[in-house]
Amino acid sequence: MFQKLAPSPALSIFRFSDIDAFRPVEFVADARSVPLNLANFHTARAMVQLPCCQITALSSFPRIVDVSYRAAHGVVIFQIEDNYDVAVNGMSVNRPAFVGMRGNVDLQFVEPRGSLHAIITLGAGLRDREWFDNPDQLCPFTPDADALATVRSVTAGILQTASAIPELLQEPRSALALQEGLLLAIDEMFRSSRTPEVAGRIASRGYCRLVRMIDEYVALHPAAPIYSVDLAEQCGVSVRTLGTAVASVRGMSLHRYLRLKQLWSARAQLVKGSDAITVTSCARANGFHHMGEFARLYRSAFHETASRTLARARGSD
Numbered sequence: 001m002f003q004k005l006a007p008s009p010a011l012s013i014f015r016f017s018d019i020d021a022f023r024p025v026e027f028v029a030d031a032r033s034v035p036l037n038l039a040n041f042h043t044a045r046a047m048v049q050l051p052c053c054q055i056t057a058l059s060s061f062p063r064i065v066d067v068s069y070r071a072a073h074g075v076v077i078f079q080i081e082d083n084y085d086v087a088v089n090g091m092s093v094n095r096p097a098f099v100g101m102r103g104n105v106d107l108q109f110v111e112p113r114g115s116l117h118a119i120i121t122l123g124a125g126l127r128d129r130e131w132f133d134n135p136d137q138l139c140p141f142t143p144d145a146d147a148l149a150t151v152r153s154v155t156a157g158i159l160q161t162a163s164a165i166p167e168l169l170q171e172p173r174s175a176l177a178l179q180e181g182l183l184l185a186i187d188e189m190f191r192s193s194r195t196p197e198v199a200g201r202i203a204s205r206g207y208c209r210l211v212r213m214i215d216e217y218v219a220l221h222p223a224a225p226i227y228s229v230d231l232a233e234q235c236g237v238s239v240r241t242l243g244t245a246v247a248s249v250r251g252m253s254l255h256r257y258l259r260l261k262q263l264w265s266a267r268a269q270l271v272k273g274s275d276a277i278t279v280t281s282c283a284r285a286n287g288f289h290h291m292g293e294f295a296r297l298y299r300s301a302f303h304e305t306a307s308r309t310l311a312r313a314r315g316s317d
Contacts, residue, residue: 002046002057005159005160008162008164010168010170011046011163015044017041030069031065031066032065032067036064039303045057050182051176055159057116058119062114064110067109071101071122072124074100074132075105077100078099078148080118086109087251088140089108098151099140103135103137110249118155120182142194147191147193207248210246222265223284223287226258231254260301265286266294282306
């Protein structure tokens with residue numbers, strides 16, 4: 001899709017090929033990604049504003065991502081292509097689906113490979129179209145295939161129009177007509193969709209709570225060795241339940257998840273380039289007490305040594 005789009009007065013496009021340049025931009029949007037593979041890193045985002053809603057298309061990358069949505073009037077998220085495999089708050093989404101929510105919702109995504117998303121953020125000027133039953137709750141839906149195809153086509157058409165004929169988006173009647181076509185298509189997608197089983201949603205909420213407890217514990221004890229038995233006891237569950245929660249929500253083992261968090265915490269400190277920090281002190285401050293292990297894991301994750309990251313941040317590489 002992005003190959004067919006060019007920036008215009010009606011369409012903003014941002015492209016990144018450097019994860020360290022992308023992460024500060026992502027934080028502004030209240031999202032926090034941990035890439036799973038940095039090889040050939042690339043991401044892009046396109047945005048177009050309609051009279052009462054905003055369309056964002058996002059080309060993502062293999063990652064774990066936490067997003068805090070504060071959407072008083074609602075958000076609808078769907079994949080633009082079928083070739084994807086995503087888990088949302090511990091619920092696997094490996095077939096066409098979309099997410100609807102309103103209010104304050106925290107989402108935890110796992111994307112084993114990159115995908116193309118569309119995010120429709122509704123504004124205050126829209127009347128309630130009765131898409132969202134309960135505020136502050138995530139609800140994934142399985143849509144009718146034809147209804148989803150229509151929403152995808154309408155969304156892609158608006159993005160292409162904003163790119164090629166931006167003056168149409170700047171003319172109020174034309175912009176309203178494009179918006180109405182999108183809203184009607186989403187109406188039908190909601191009307192013909194199915195929701196997941198209640199038991200799956202309840203298990204998902206419990207697993208997400210456990211992962212948040214793990215994240216809070218690691219943040220409070222960054223330099224301490226972390227043992228699964230102690231962590232499970234802290235969370236009030238068995239090691240097995242803790243492992244199941246992490247596998248469901250984060251898509252990996254508890255051990256790998258803890259190591260990944262520590263590695264990215266170390267990198268976040270190194271890229272600041274402070275004269276007061278060394279690779280050794282940074283590793284130990286993030287729970288690594290065997291420098292050989294830290295060096296091996298860091299190079300495997302980031303395709304460079306920790307010393308090179310620090311040197312580049314200081315401008316001496």
